[in-house]
Amino acid sequence: MGRKRRTFTDKFKAKVAIEAIQGVKTLSELASEHGVHPNQISDWKKQLLAKAPDLFSSGKSRPGKTEEELTAPLYEEIGRLKMDIKWLEKKL
Template identity: 50%
Template sequence: MNKNNRNHVSAFKARVALEAIKEEKTLAQLGSEYGVHPNQIGQWRNHLLEELPSLFSDKRKKSDKEGEELKDELYKQIGQLKVENEWLKKKS
């Protein structure tokens, strides 16, 4: 595999970024240890720091609300179909 065009697994990126956040070693030391350019490690670290707050946001409430809206819409459709079905039974 070409050294310049490697695709790293997300778990690897996360592990390296966490090491960079700990600041026990410099980015250059981490780059030598993991075989990744220090600038790339810095980008992964920055990306991790930017995305951390979203890990703790309450997305579950938003999806629950959307689920309730979908459920209400489906119940409405079921009711309408029942009425139509009964009307068709009476007509025939």
């Protein structure tokens, strides 16, 4: 029977990654202090650095819908309404 896989909280990962970025201690020192493998700390550090710019984005840089994507459903609705009007005119 193997060892149970450990899970770490996001808060713990962030704390360790920030310590690694600060560079006060080496990865080996941090690993022995926190009881994780140095490669794991390195991965957490890379993830933090990759996602850090997204934390401060205001959402303006997100690609919006094109004009065609916005108007297509409206034209479909207009077509349905025109068909309804024609059907009602025939019934009268």
